Amino acid sequence: MTGSETTGRSVLQVDELTAGYGGGDVLRGVTLEVPPGGITCVVGPNGAGKSTLMRCVSGLLRPRIGSITLHGEPLAGKSPREILRLGVVQVPQNHSLFRDMTVWENVELGGYTIGDKKVLAKRIDTVFELFPQIAQWRTQKAGSLSGGQQRLVEFARALMLEPTLLLLDEPSMGLAPKILKTVFDAVRQMNSAGTTILLVEQNARAGLRLSSHGVVMENGQVRLSGTGREVLEHPEIGALYLGGASR
Amino acid sequence: MSALLRTAGITKSFGGVRALDDCTLEVEEGSITGLIGPNGSGKTTLFNVITGYAKADAGAVYLGERMITNSSPDKVFNAGIGRTFQLTRIFPALTVLENMLVPSKTKGKQSAMEQLEFVGIAGHHDQLAGTLSYGQRKLLELAYVLVADPEVILLDEPAGGVNPTLVGQIAARITELNRTTRKTFLIVEHNMEFVMGLCAKVAVLDAGTVVASGPPDIIRTDPRVLDAYLGVDVDA
Secondary structure, three states: OOOOOOOOOOOEEEEEEEEEEOOEEEEEEEEEEEOOOOEEEEEOOOOOOHHHHHHHHOOOOOOOEEEEEEOOEEOOOOOHHHHHHOOEEEEOOOOOOOOOOEHHHHHHHOOOOOOOHHHHHHHHHHHHHHOHHHHHOOOOEHHHOOHHHHHHHHHHHHHOOOOOEEEEEOOOOOOOHHHHHHHHHHHHHHHHOOOOEEEEOOOHHHHHHOOOEEEEEEOOEEEEEEEHHHHHOOOOHHHHHHOOOOO | OOEEEEEEEEEEEEOOEEEEEEEEEEEEOOOEEEEEOOOOOOHHHHHHHHOOOOOOOEEEEEEOOEEOOOOOHHHHHHHOEEEOOOOOOOOOOOEHHHHHHOOOOOOOHHHHHHHHHHHOOHHHOOOEHHHOOHHHHHHHHHHHHHOOOOOEEEEEOOOOOOOHHHHHHHHHHHHHHHHHHOOEEEEEOOOHHHHHHHOOEEEEEEOOEEEEEEOHHHHHHOHHHHHHHHOOOOOO
């Protein structure tokens, strides 16, 4: 298991990515790929660079060195809006719904860039079919929902653009343990419906368990990669979190 | 060795979220103790409760035999507990030396310069503090805390966002203070190499409770600690 093996058939390909803020590098030569149809889960201790990686992919942060390609098309220099139009949709770590708007309005906003109203209506139907519970909350204010429910609405909103690649940044963050199953079930459901997912997750065990591919980052580098199960069961994973891993 | 700083059954909630849950921690006199735990486990909240920046809902904080629970920050400081913050709280528009003269316990310029020399930033004394690098600011905060000559020093992520050279400098200063003056340290830190290399004992917080404490080598392989960091599997 290494971080440098790539197949060339991936949805997303990240090569030798170096990026950071101010004068410092947070990512230092990150190479990874997201194969089609699966869930690729990136885990790692605080400060490993997981969220920075997400910011680079979605265009919020411009890398210093390296490349990111989506189905072979370079994303370098593209704005977040252009990257969104290419089908990369991100659900951010912090709750991002408009609290005073209804669930319906929030979901509909996910299709803001869709001009055709018929397409928009059809997309909403499809999303509500996938998440029937959200349809039941459609008239409620988003701010009145629990954290877990808001997360599901954020997922639904992201699906409105039928993303080529869905980025989920720590979807379990701040949620009570009993809610996690609902959120992880929803991630699996979206994937089963055909969405390729790049998931960054703090709960490494739960994230890797549901993922086809796993990556462990530490200190801005990919330290382990393989199938979700291989990474989960790798003897070094604990040491990468608690220090003492071999270099 | 006996506990110099002790928390007993501290509970603290913010709204419906219980940040600290029956949190009991002992910091031995003259020790360098690490406090680790995943994001949101309550480390900074515990620091805030100990130093009077947050009020405990239940439980007690002791410095030696003295109960200091829910004392105001200045009283805790005067009782002998100094702390630094995750995001440094310096006065950027004052010079480095002027920053050192702000605390009421400052014994004058010469003493302030000695502390700056000790942490290795005396050469910057007439520079505006806002021009210091992030690591240098952390060193300034450490010098600032030392002015009051506290018995116990709480450091909140002293190595966070600091370049490796300065991380080494910070660790060396802590070790020296501990060795020569027997100052007691409690250090919150995510940089595991730093904390495991520096601390004889490490306590681990998970969901507001101390789930394990002991020497670094034991902590690294403790299943409860791995559960805290890797998460508990969800039956999805």
